[in-house]
Amino acid sequence: MAAGSSNYWEDLRKQARQLENELDLKLVSFSKLCTSYSSTRDGRRDSSDTTPLLNGSSQDRMFETMAVEIEQLLGKLTGINDKMAEYTNSAGVPSLNAALMHTLQRHRDILQDYTHEFHKTKANFLAIRERENLLGSVRKDIESYKSGSGVNNRRTELFLKEHEHLRNSDRLIEETISIAMATKENMTSQRGMLKSIQSKMNTLANRFPAVNSLIQRINLRKRRDSLILGGIIGICTILLLLYAFH
Numbered sequence: 001m002a003a004g005s006s007n008y009w010e011d012l013r014k015q016a017r018q019l020e021n022e023l024d025l026k027l028v029s030f031s032k033l034c035t036s037y038s039s040t041r042d043g044r045r046d047s048s049d050t051t052p053l054l055n056g057s058s059q060d061r062m063f064e065t066m067a068v069e070i071e072q073l074l075g076k077l078t079g080i081n082d083k084m085a086e087y088t089n090s091a092g093v094p095s096l097n098a099a100l101m102h103t104l105q106r107h108r109d110i111l112q113d114y115t116h117e118f119h120k121t122k123a124n125f126l127a128i129r130e131r132e133n134l135l136g137s138v139r140k141d142i143e144s145y146k147s148g149s150g151v152n153n154r155r156t157e158l159f160l161k162e163h164e165h166l167r168n169s170d171r172l173i174e175e176t177i178s179i180a181m182a183t184k185e186n187m188t189s190q191r192g193m194l195k196s197i198q199s200k201m202n203t204l205a206n207r208f209p210a211v212n213s214l215i216q217r218i219n220l221r222k223r224r225d226s227l228i229l230g231g232i233i234g235i236c237t238i239l240l241l242l243y244a245f246h
Contacts, residue, residue: 009084012087015080016077016080026070031117031121034063037125037129074114078111088101
């Protein structure tokens with residue numbers, strides 16, 4: 001009976017070690033798949049998706065397949081650990097029971113570590129895939145916008161250039177108007193100065209004839225006085241001569 005129980009325990013330990021080895025290999029491959037998925041997507045972005053290293057849908061299928069296989073192995077290993085726990089509870093030798101419990105705890109720790117590593121790797125893979133899907137959707141929207149709005153962008157560019165030409169024309173017109181206004185003000189000022197000069201010249205011209213007329217009148221009076229004086233002198237001379245000869 002004891003020999004049969006010992007063989008049963010050894011058989012459970014053998015199955016547990018076999019499952020643990022398979023899980024170890026599967027988890028290593030699973031981790032590499034996650035890493036290659038991220039590297040592949042980064043490479044595809046750098047090469048503008050022209051030469052993808054590995055199709056994303058193929059990687060997704062590999063991920064799903066390996067995840068299912070690992071979950072099945074974890075389930076089997078959990079079942080083996082449960083059977084080992086039942087065996088240790090039914091063992092009748094206390095010293096032997098303690099040794100079996102130590103062995104069982106070591107297998108449980110290994111199962112816990114593998115389970116934690118699997119869920120961590122799976123969560124990282126899903127996070128990367130979700131991020132890549134989101135970025136891919138954004139890139140598609142951008143490409144769609146660029147391809148669909150190329151004509152509109154060209155029209156917008158032409159409108160902007162035309163608007164800039166109009167602004168330059170308006171600026172030149174404003175500068176021309178400013179120059180014209182300044183010229184007008186300058187001409188108005190010059191016209192005022194010419195009017196002032198003309199007015200002064202007219203005033204002087206009006207004054208000079210009056211002076212000339214006064215001078216002429218003075219000269220006429222001098223001539224008349226000279227004639228009168230000469231006439232008086234002549235008469236007096238004639239009278240003196242007449243008086244002398246009588």
